[in-house]
Amino acid sequence: MSEFVLLIRTADQTRKAEITISQDNTCADIIQSAVTNWKLPKDTDYTIVNVTNGKSLTPADTLVKSGVSNNDILEIQPVLVAG
Amino acid sequence: MDNNRFLRHSLIDWFDIARLRRSSVVVVGAGAIGNEVLKNLCLLGVGRLHVIDFDIIELHNLPRTVLFASSDIGRPKAEVAAEACRKIDPECVVTYSTTDFWESLSMGEMKCFDAVLSCVDNFEARIRLNRLCFISQVDFYSAAIDSRAVSIEQYPFGEEMEGACYQCNLPMSVYTRIGERYSCGWLRKTAIEEKKVPTTIITSSIAAAQASSLFLQRHHPDRLVGAVRAYTDTVTLRSTVSQLTRAADCQLCSTLKLERHIFRVKGGAFASIAESLAPAIADIDFYFSDPLILDAKCKICGEDRAINDRAEKYDEALLICLNCNVRSNDITFADSMSLSELARRFSSQPVPVKFISFEYEGKQFFLEMEA
Numbered sequence: 450m451s452e453f454v455l456l457i458r459t460a461d462q463t464r465k466a467e468i469t470i471s472q473d474n475t476c477a478d479i480i481q482s483a484v485t486n487w488k489l490p491k492d493t494d495y496t497i498v499n500v501t502n503g504k505s506l507t508p509a510d511t512l513v514k515s516g517v518s519n520n521d522i523l524e525i526q527p528v529l530v531a532g
Numbered sequence: 533m534d535n536n537r538f539l540r541h542s543l544i545d546w547f548d549i550a551r552l553r554r555s556s557v558v559v560v561g562a563g564a565i566g567n568e569v570l571k572n573l574c575l576l577g578v579g580r581l582h583v584i585d586f587d588i589i590e591l592h593n594l595p596r597t598v599l600f601a602s603s604d605i606g607r608p609k610a611e612v613a614a615e616a617c618r619k620i621d622p623e624c625v626v627t628y629s630t631t632d633f634w635e636s637l638s639m640g641e642m643k644c645f646d647a648v649l650s651c652v653d654n655f656e657a658r659i660r661l662n663r664l665c666f667i668s669q670v671d672f673y674s675a676a677i678d679s680r681a682v683s684i685e686q687y688p689f690g691e692e693m694e695g696a697c698y699q700c701n702l703p704m705s706v707y708t709r710i711g712e713r714y715s716c717g718w719l720r721k722t723a724i725e726e727k728k729v730p731t732t733i734i735t736s737s738i739a740a741a742q743a744s745s746l747f748l749q750r751h752h753p754d755r756l757v758g759a760v761r762a763y764t765d766t767v768t769l770r771s772t773v774s775q776l777t778r779a780a781d782c783q784l785c786s787t788l789k790l791e792r793h794i795f796r797v798k799g800g801a802f803a804s805i806a807e808s809l810a811p812a813i814a815d816i817d818f819y820f821s822d823p824l825i826l827d828a829k830c831k832i833c834g835e836d837r838a839i840n841d842r843a844e845k846y847d848e849a850l851l852i853c854l855n856c857n858v859r860s861n862d863i864t865f866a867d868s869m870s871l872s873e874l875a876r877r878f879s880s881q882p883v884p885v886k887f888i889s890f891e892y893e894g895k896q897f898f899l900e901m902e903a
Contacts, residue, residue, distance in 0.1 A: 494705045498774040507779040508703045529676035529683040531729035532561045532653040
C-alpha cells in the first residue's frame with residue numbers, strides 16, 4: 450500500500466505534526482485523528498485545505514483522488530457558521 | 533447622482549462608480565456581519581440593496597452592530613438596518629423583508645440581483661441560500677465568523693456553473709449535526725439547545741470588508757476567479773486562500789442539470805398545470821423542496837389524521853395520538869410524489885412547498901409556489 454508523508458497543522462498553527470498515512474485515507478480520517486489526538490473541540494466541524502497546491506479537499510474523497518502529493522502541507526480549518 | 537459624493541473613489545483607476553450604482557445586492561442576515569456589509573455597500577455606492585432578517589434587535593446585539601442604537605431594541609433588524617442605509621446614502625434604493633428568506637425570496641426575483649451575501653448564523657440557512665443561488669444562477673458570497681477567525685467564500689454561479697457550490701466542501705459532520713435536531717426523519721426535536729458562537733466586531737468587520745471587497749472587485753483583472761475561500765486568523769493575521777473543489781457526490785450540484793427553467797405557479801394552479809401536461813409527464817417523479825407530512829396514524833386506535841403540510845412546522849408532539857395520549861402515531865413523510873398522487877392530494881389546495889422540481893427531456897424544471 451502506497452503512503453504519503455504529510456505535514457498536518459491547525460489553522461492557528463498551534464499544532465503541527467508530520468505523519469505517514471495511506472493514500473487511500475480520506476480527509477475525514479485525518480480530521481477524526483486530529484480531533485482525537487490534539488483534543489480539538491468536538492462541537493465544531495472541520496475541513497482541510499492543501500496549502501501546497503491551494504486547493505480544498507472534498508470530504509469523502511481519498512487523499513490520492515484529492516490530488517495530494519508526498520510532503521504536502523494540509524491545514525485543518527474549522528467550518529465557521531456564525532454571522 | 534451627486535458626483536462629489538464619490539470624488540475620492542473616482543480617483544481610483546479601477547473603481548467603476550457607474551457600474552456599482554447600477555448593481556443590486558441581497559443581504560440575508562442583518563446581524564454582526566450583515567450590519568457591516570450593509571454599511572460598506574452603502575458607502576461604496578451600490579445602487580440597490582434588499583435586506584432580509586426575521587429577527588428583532590436585542591441589547592446584546594449592540595456591541596457588534598453599527599447600524600443599531602439602544603432606542604431600536606425590540607424593532608425588526610431588517611427595518612432598522614434599511615433605515616440606517618438610507619441615511620448613509622439617500623440615493624441607494626433600500627428595501628427589506630422581516631420574514632424568513634425561504635418564504636419571501638423568490639428565485640425569479642433573485643435573478644434581478646447581481647449577488648446574494650449570506651450573513652446568516654446557521655448551516656441550514658446557508659445550505660438553503662446556496663441552493664436558491666445555484667438554481668437561479670446568482671453569484672453567492674458566504675461570510676462566517678467565530679470569536680477569532682473569518683471565512684469568506686465566493687461562488688460565481690452567475691458566470692460559472694461547473695465550479696463548486698457551498699455544499700461541496702461541507703463535512704458529513706455538519707449534516708449529522710443538523711440531523712440531530714430532528715427525530716423520525718423530519719420532525720423537530722423540542723428540547724434542542726442552540727449552540728451560541730461568541731463573536732466580536734473585529735471578526736465581523738473583517739469578514740464584511742473581505743466579502744464587500746470580493747463583490748466590489750468582481751470585474752477587476754486581478755480578482756480571485758472561481759469558487760474560493762479566504763480563511764483569516766485575526767490573532768496572527770495569517771490568511772489562507774484556497775480554490776474550492778467540486779465534489780462528485782455533492783448533495784446539491786451533482787443532482788442538478790445545467791439547463792434549468794424556473795416558473796412561478798400561483799396558488800392552487802399546480803393541479804391545472806399538471807393536468808394539462810399530464811400525458812407527457814405522467815410517469816415522472818416530482819421532488820419537493822421541503823419534505824411533507826402526509827398523515828399521522830395511531831397504531832393503537834387507528835385514527836388516521838390527514839396533515840398534507842410542511843414537516844418543518846411540526847415537532848415530536850405529532851407522535852402523540854390525541855385520543856390515546858401516548859406516542860403511538862406513525863408519521864408518513866414524502867419528499868417526492870407522482871403526478872396522480874399530487875393531483876389527488878392537492879386538487880383543492882396549493883402544494884405547501886417552496887418549489888417542486890422535475891426532469892423532462894434532459895432539462896430540469898422548477899415550479900416555484902406563489903402564495
